[in-house]
Amino acid sequence: xxxxxxxxxxxxxxxxxxxxxxxxxxxxxxxxxxxxxxxxxxxxxxxxxxxxxxxxxxxxxxxxxxxxxxxxxxxxxxxxxxxxxxxxxxxxxxxxxxxxxxxxxxxxxxxxxxxxxxxxxxxxxxxxxxxxxxxxxxxxxxxxxxxxxxxxxxxxxxxxxxxxxxxxxxxxxxxxxxxxxxxxxxxxxxxxxxxxxxxxxxxxxxxxxxxxxxxxxxxxxxxxxxxxxxxxxxxxxxxxxxxxxxxxxxxxxxxxxxxxxxxxxxxxxxxxxxxxxxxxxxxxxxxxxxxxxxxxxxxxxxxxxxxxxxxxxxxxxxxxxxxxxxxxxxxxxxxxxxxxxxxxxxxxxxxxxxxxxxxxxxxxxxxxxxxxxxxxxxxxxxxxxxxxxxxxxxxxx
Amino acid sequence: xxxxxxxxxxxxxxxxxxxxxxxxxxxxxxxxxxxxxxxxxxxxxxxxxxxxxxxxxxxxxxxxxxxxxxxxxxxxxxxxxxxxxxxxxxxxxxxxxxxxxxxxxxxxxxxxxxxxxxxxxxxxxxxxxxxxxxxxxxxxxxxxxxxxxxxxxxxxxxxxxxxxxxxxxxxxxxxxxxxxxxxxxxxxxxxxxxxxxxxxxxxxxxxxxxxxxxxxxxxxxxxxxxxxxxxxxxxxxxxxxxxxxxxxxxxx
Numbered sequence: 068x069x070x071x072x073x074x075x076x077x078x079x080x081x082x083x084x085x086x087x088x089x090x091x092x093x094x095x096x097x098x099x100x101x102x103x104x105x106x107x108x109x110x111x112x113x114x115x116x117x118x119x120x121x122x123x124x125x126x127x128x129x130x131x132x133x134x135x136x137x138x139x140x141x142x143x144x145x146x147x148x149x150x151x152x153x154x155x156x157x158x159x160x161x162x163x164x165x166x167x168x169x170x171x172x173x174x175x176x177x178x179x180x181x182x183x184x185x186x187x188x189x190x191x192x193x194x195x196x197x198x199x200x201x202x203x204x205x206x207x208x209x210x211x212x213x214x215x216x217x218x219x220x221x222x223x224x225x226x227x228x229x230x231x232x233x234x235x236x237x238x239x240x241x242x243x244x245x246x247x248x249x250x251x252x253x254x255x256x257x258x259x260x261x262x263x264x265x266x267x268x269x270x271x272x273x274x275x276x277x278x279x280x281x282x283x284x285x286x287x288x289x290x291x292x293x294x295x296x297x298x299x300x301x302x303x304x305x306x307x308x309x310x311x312x313x314x315x316x317x318x319x320x321x322x323x324x325x326x327x328x329x330x331x332x333x334x335x336x337x338x339x340x341x342x343x344x345x346x347x348x349x350x351x352x353x354x355x356x357x358x359x360x361x362x363x364x365x366x367x368x369x370x371x372x373x374x375x376x377x378x379x380x381x382x383x384x385x386x387x388x389x390x391x392x393x394x395x396x397x398x399x400x401x402x403x404x405x406x407x408x409x410x411x412x413x414x415x416x417x418x419x420x421x422x423x424x425x426x427x428x429x430x431x432x433x434x435x436x437x438x439x440x441x442x443x444x445x446x447x448x449x450x451x452x453x454x455x456x457x458x459x460x461x462x463x464x
Numbered sequence: 465x466x467x468x469x470x471x472x473x474x475x476x477x478x479x480x481x482x483x484x485x486x487x488x489x490x491x492x493x494x495x496x497x498x499x500x501x502x503x504x505x506x507x508x509x510x511x512x513x514x515x516x517x518x519x520x521x522x523x524x525x526x527x528x529x530x531x532x533x534x535x536x537x538x539x540x541x542x543x544x545x546x547x548x549x550x551x552x553x554x555x556x557x558x559x560x561x562x563x564x565x566x567x568x569x570x571x572x573x574x575x576x577x578x579x580x581x582x583x584x585x586x587x588x589x590x591x592x593x594x595x596x597x598x599x600x601x602x603x604x605x606x607x608x609x610x611x612x613x614x615x616x617x618x619x620x621x622x623x624x625x626x627x628x629x630x631x632x633x634x635x636x637x638x639x640x641x642x643x644x645x646x647x648x649x650x651x652x653x654x655x656x657x658x659x660x661x662x663x664x665x666x667x668x669x670x671x672x673x674x675x676x677x678x679x680x681x682x683x684x685x686x687x688x689x690x691x692x693x694x695x696x697x698x699x700x701x702x703x704x705x706x707x708x709x710x711x712x713x714x715x716x
Contacts, residue, residue: 160496167510192482
């Protein structure tokens with residue numbers, strides 16, 4: 068009891084107005100913020116990759132494989148924050164064994180499995196198959212064995228087989244786009260369908276989540292591409308970068324419009340929750356929503372990208388603008404997730420008071436664990452890149 | 465036979481190889497479902513049917529209030545008419561299944577310490593107005609609740625002298641307002657029985673505008689500082705408290 072009081076005391080001091088006793092402490096913390104952020108990056112990176120195959124955007128070819136691997140690395144990590152938050156990861160298997168069709172959360176297990184196995188792994192497998200066979204021939208020992216196992220000991224590099232691979236990749240990408248929409252639209256759906264919470268309950272939520280996901284995915288691939296090329300001491304393909312920045316700019320406009328529409332709609336509807344939500348925005352969420360998400364994460368990069376498009380800016384400066392804009396977009400989208408998840412729990416369902424979120428440093432829900440979950444995808448990506456180099460020069464003709 | 469062979473040859477080599485892990489995943493799913501999902505899962509709903517038997521086999525600890533009537537009908541009769549009629553016997557006396565099996569061997573305890581009754585009766589702003597509440601720190605400290613109150617027929621040992629004994633929240637609000645010196649009964653006509661049987665005899669709310677006008681009308685014989693309105697033109701179709709909150713009237 069004393070321990071509980073000690074834990075709650077700093078929060079109690081920050082409570083304003085009247086709140087119910089079970090609303091003092093937030094149940095969904097930092098890990099639940101990371102989860103939609105990561106799934107968003109998965110969906111966004113995949114949709115970027117699909118532009119090359121389905122819409123034949125040639126400029127993005129240098130980032131195609133990198134996008135796929137990024138998507139896979141983040142997809143592998145996506146469920147881990149949830150498992151860490153819920154505890155008992157061994158029980159997660161049961162949602163697959165006894166599917167509950169009336170639970171959106173349970174069904175997500177299948178969406179995830181479908182996306183991982185039927186979309187991403189298959190597309191990567193078909194795309195890399197011929198290269199892997201060729202690379203395996205040149206290597207020896209364990210490296211050769213790993214590559215042979217990944218190709219499932221396939222050796223057929225005939226023209227007919229390669230043609231089939233290309234066709235398969237295209238079909239999987241076409242199936243993959245709605246799958247990616249489903250993957251992240253679902254996350255928005257979970258929040259949007261909670262009708263008791265006026266901050267979340269909105270039919271626009273899945274589509275708002277989806278577009279912010281595409282924005283964050285494109286920005287992430289842009290950042291990774293720039294950093295990796297720099298580390299490899301290679302020349303950046305400016306045409307690719309410009310195209311990436313272009314897509315980033317246009318998807319940001321759509322994402323911004325959707326968020327503005329959602330905001331105006333709420334304001335015009337002015338339901339009874341509007342007073343507490345205005346207090347929330349002008350008080351506890353002012354820095355994270357107005358300053359970081361809106362001004363730094365949206366208006367500033369949008370303005371910078373627009374300025375680069377309008378004026379003839381030298382390539383060197385363009386690169387810097389792209390890099391800083393993409394970085395700001397990442398911070399902005401992360402705070403978007405923060406504002407949705409944490410913001411939705413900061414006000415009382417009595418609409419009469421606000422609580423506070425206190426994050427711990429250690430522990431499974433703490434800052435260090437959260438940072439680990441954010442770093443882990445990059446470690447996985449490093450390993451993936453080592454096994455499956457995504458560079459154009461490694462491609463076999 | 466030749467047709468099947470023809471189709472098999474048409475399927476590219478890599479697809480045949482891919483089919484192996486696909487078949488393995490499906491087989492693993494089927495095998496795991498067979499061994500890990502209980503056979504009676506889903507018989508009644510999305511749960512294991514035998515879970516009901518597990519619950520049934522748990523030791524029963526509560527007997528329900530109907531059983532008490534068999535032996536303690538005199539107390540039950542009193543309680544039935546009291547304010548505690550909806551409070552189950554076991555809410556205070558604890559689980560009684562063992563006691564009903566062996567009344568002499570398993571005696572039930574009544575809570576005698578002060579900490580128990582305030583679980584419901586401690587003052588909390590969110591409790592409904594009129595629900596009897598005390599501030600236990602200042603309410604006869606150290607004295608056991610049952611030394612003054614009969615839990616089976618709870619009544620205050622003496623009628624509350626002031627309204628704030630029960631209406632603490634309103635009293636606190638009013639104490640901060642300009643109406644601090646206006647007594648409650650000036651506006652609420654209250655039958656004397658309300659102090660003993662508050663829910664059966666309720667106080668009135670003002671139904672005449674003139675009541676407020678006694679102080680707030682233009683020509684009212686009251687202190688100059690009191691805000692005045694023209695009763696003939698100011699919200700003439702309404703009773704004053706439909707717009708103003710008299711326990712904390714707005715300033716200016």
